[in-house]
Amino acid sequence: MKVLVVDDEKDIKVLFEQRFRKEMRNGEIELSFAFSGEEALNFLHNHDQEAVLILSDINMPGMSGLELLRRIKEEHHVPPPVVMMITAYGDADNYKTAMSLGADDFLTKPVDFVSLKEKLKAIS
Amino acid sequence: MKYFALIIFSILTGLISTAQINPLFVEQTARQADSLKIIARQTNNDTIRMSAFRDLTLYYLDFNSDSALLYSKQELPIAEKLNMKLWKADAYDLNSVVLSNLGQYPESLKMINAALAIAKDESSERNIWHINKFTTTGDARKARLSMLATIQLDKGGLYRSTQDFEKQMIVHKECLETASLINDFTIITIVQLNLGNLYRDKNMQDSALYFYNESISNSAKCGFRKYASSAYNGLGEIYMRRNNFQLARQALDSAYSASTQLNNQGELASYNSLMAQLLSKFNEPDSAIVYANKGADISKQTGSVRNIIKAYGVLAEIYRKQNRFDSAYKYLELTSITKDSINSMDKMKQFQNIGFDAQIKLQELEKERIETKGKTRTISMLGGLLVLVLLALILYRNNRQKQKAKLKIENAYEELKSTQQQLIQSEKMASLGELTAGIAHEIQNPLNFVNNFSEVNSELVSELVDEVDKGNTEEVKALANDIKDNSEKINHHGKRAGDIVKGMLQHSRKGTGQKELTDINDLCDEYLRLSYHGLRAKDKSFNAQMKTDFDTSLPKIKVVSQDIGRVILNLINNAFYAAPLLPKEGFKDPAYRHIPTVWVSTKKEPDKVLISIKDNGPGIPKEILDKIFQPFFTTKPAGQGTGLGLSLSYDIVKAHSGELKVNTKSAGAGWDGEGEGTGTEFIISLPIS
Structure with missing residues (x-):
């Protein structure tokens, strides 16, 4: 399963790689990273239909996670990738907006990798 | 000589005062009059002279x-x-009598009225x-009433002289x-x-007899006999009219x-x-x-x-x-001639009376005027009083209303104040809420x-233990490296969180820095670089031009450089933030390529140093311009700004007795050409001394 992780925090890459060390080694998960919304869109354009799951931060400079979500849901119809929003803000507004834009799930930081892994298993 | 005069005077008046007759009516003898003349001439004592003139x-x-x-004059x-x-009063009275005797009735009346008052x-x-x-008696009240009675007596005499018998009657x-x-x-x-004479002239014989008899008996009582003969003559005349010749003869x-x-x-002439x-x-014609x-x-x-x-009438x-008849005619003629003369005298009197009447009328008019004036005054006073009362009531009511209004206003003011306090507090809380959200984000990320x-x-440590057991040295080393890297990351992000908290506390922290020549x-320059590279490091996509124009003649000034540095950094950060922002409406000229630019310049003025930090961003909208220096106010997305930067900067500049001003041209209509001349400029002005 190809997963695209979008976050402006560079260290997210190291974290995910270490957290999914075993899954990556087993070939269960293939991780890609983008550090801004724009970068993520570029990736999706270049790697059409490759990413099954997109994990995106909301609060990013430039294109926000929510904008990215809207664009993804607009542009990539069939089959729509599963988009999970990750944010430090657990507030209702962000949650509602994300859900109305078609987000498949909503996670809050600090990320609970145990529950994330269970969600990923459910998808695949 | 003066004392001598005084002694003489005392003796004279002493003699007088022992008599039972009203002293005002005691006349001097010719000898006494001569003495008085000497006294009046020689004494310097005003009272004695006055008294002497009076008696004379x-x-x-x-x-x-x-x-x-x-003498009266x-x-x-x-x-x-x-x-x-x-x-x-006595002087006026005597003057009045003298004037009356001289036929000067109006003047006499004036005098007598003055005395009466x-x-x-x-x-x-x-x-x-x-x-x-x-x-x-030595009694002051009796002295005054004695004077009053005398004046009333003389006033009656004046009316008699002017033949106003009714008034004479009243006053008498x-x-x-x-x-x-x-x-x-x-x-x-x-x-x-006098009353007897009055009734005699009116031929009211009983009244005349009564008063004559009373006068005669009272005259005997007090020993004042000057006018007793006159009363007897009166009695005789009345009895004669009544044909009671015996009593007439006795009288x-x-x-x-x-x-x-x-x-x-x-x-004596009357008697004859x-x-x-x-x-x-x-029938004794010869006698x-x-x-x-x-x-x-x-006569x-x-x-x-x-x-x-x-006498002539009797003879005729x-x-x-x-x-x-010859003799009778002769005396009748004499009578008529004399009567003519008396008629002309009466005419004179009548002529005088014109003045007198006018005087009386004038007096009555004056009295009426005073009464009317009094009435008018009373009415106007009452009116005035009413107006005053009304005014007082109105004022009282107004005052009460004012008091009430004042209380209301005060209450409202207190309410307003507390509301304002609450508002400030809630705004703080709201900002704090946003801040908290920002802080949440900034802290949750490192915490993550x-x-x-x-x-x-x-x-990794568990894995490491496993690998050690397996004796897989390479894998152990790799795991150990990962663990080391991770712990470094933990340290880094822990510090990051710490810095955020530190920055938060900066606002409340009091400056301890010393002022030094800077x-x-x-x-x-230092903070411009710091800001630029910091932003670049944070965001590689960040790209903006920076232009500087430093006035080399700028003197060093005494400031807390750390604080002023923070202000400059804050303003430059803001400028770098604003410069790349695009106007909401977009550029009017589609061909315009916006190059975000920040200008930092300094300038020396006679007594101050100006620091200008300018950007070509979209400018500050009018509606928020007056809020930018308020604490917690920010336009940045949640978590990107605390809203404390400008507020802090403002306080720091103020603490340096300087000024922080802003000029801005909001994006929109004016935002269609080059960036220069648009955007926002902050000017820090610091005093040189």
């Missing part, structure tokens, strides 16, 4: 009006000057000099009342005589003895004329003629025209009865790493 006036009053006038100014009230005023009882002059009755109050028989005697006999005793020539009439009735001629002779001497007429009547990397590390140009 009285002395001359009945037989030498000119002399009386001379000398007395008056002294009395006025000394302002001894009763003495002044003083005598009616109870305050005139205070401090009466030589009170014995007014009363034998008043006089009688006043005199009776103090049992002053001198005045009672005189006023009763006339008394009149004769009284008038000769007192050498009263006028009354009356006797002539009586004898004529008794009658003798008496009548005697009467005429005396000629005294110059009493009325008595002459009376006697001769007519005897059928001696701290938590997860530490968890990963513990996993090169502002260096400071600006």
Whole structure:
């Protein structure tokens, strides 16, 4: 399963790689990273239909996670990738907006990798 | 000499005051009058001179009006000057009588009224000099009433002279009342005589008899016999009218003895004329003629025209009865000639009376005017009072309303103040809420790493133990490296969180920095680089031009460089944030390529240093311009700004006695050309000394 992780925090890459060390080694998960919304869109354009799951931060400079979500849901119809929003803000507004834009799930930081892994298993 | 005069004066007045007669009516003898003249001439004492002139006036009053006038005129100014009230009243009174005798009735009336006013005023009882002059009792009230009665008596006399008998009657009755109050028989005697004469002229015989008899008996009581002969003559005349010749003869006999005793020539003349009439009735014409001629002779001497007429009339009547028509005619003619003269005198009097009447009318008018004035005054005072009361009520009501309003306003103000406080608080809280959200984001991110990397590390440690057991050295080394890297990341993100908290606390922290001479140009350069590279490091996509124009003549100034540095950094960060922002409406010129630019410049002015930090961003919208210096106000997305930067900067500049100003041109219509001249410029102005 190809997963695209979008976050402006560079260290997210190291974290995910270490957290999914075993899954990556087993070939269960293939991780890609983008550090801004724009970068993520570029990736999706270049790697059409490759990413099954997109994990995106909301609060990013430039294109926000929510904008990215809207664009993804607009542009990539069939089959729509599963988009999970990750944010430090657990507030209702962000949650509602994300859900109305078609987000498949909503996670809050600090990320609970145990529950994330269970969600990923459910998808695949 | 002065003392001598005083002694003489005292002796004279001492003698007078022992008599029971009202001292005001005690006349001086010719010898005493001579002494008084000497005293008046020689003394420097005003009171003694005044008193001497007064007595001299009285002395001359009945037989030498000119002399009386001379002395009264000398007395008056002294009395006025000394302002001894009763003495002044007495002076006015005597002047009035003198003027009346001279036929100057209007002036006389003025004087008598002035006297009356003083005598009616109870305050005139205070401090009466030589009170014995007014009363034998030494009682101040009696002294005043004695003066008052005298004035009323003289006023009645004045009315008699002007032939206003009704007024005379009124004033004389008043006089009688006043005199009776103090049992002053001198005045009672005189006023009763006058009333008797009045009723005699009106031919009210019973009243006339009553008053004549009363006058005579009172005269005997007090020993004031000056006018007793006049009363007896009156009695005689009334009895004669009643054909009671016996009583008439008795009365006339008394009149004769009284008038000769007192050498009263006028009354003696009257007596002779009356006797002539009586004898004529008794059919004794020869005796009658003798008496009548005697009467005429005396009257000629005294110059009493009325008595002459009376005598001539009696003679004409006697001769007519005897059928001696020549003589009768002669005396009738004499009578008519004399009557003519008396008529012309009456005419003179009438002429005088015109002035007198006018005077009276004037007085009445004046009185009326005063009354009207009084009424008007009362009405206007009442009106005024009413207005005042109304005004007071209105004012009271207004005041109460004002008080109420004031209370309301105060309450409202208090409410407003507390609301404002609450508002500020809630705004703070709201900003704090946003801040908290920002802080949440900024702290949750590092926390995310701290938590997860530490968890990963513990996993890695277990793996490491496994690999050690397996003896897989390479894998152990790799795991150890990962663990080390992770712990470094944990440390890094822990520090990051710490920095955020530190920055948060900066706002509340008080400056402890010392002021030191600082090169502002260096400071600006330093923080500009710091900001630029910091932003670049944070965001590689960040790209903006920076342009500097430092005034090399800028002197070093004393500032807390750390604080001012923070202000400059804050403003430059803001500028770098704003510069790349695009106008909401987009650029009017589609061909325009926006290059985000930040200008930092310094300039020396005579007494201050200016630091300008300018961007070509979209500018600050008008509606928020007045809020930018408020704490917690920010336009940045949540978590990107605390809203404390400008507020802090403002406080720091203020603490340096400087100014922080902003010029901005908001994006929109003006945002269609080049970036220059648009955007926002912050100017820090710091005093050189």
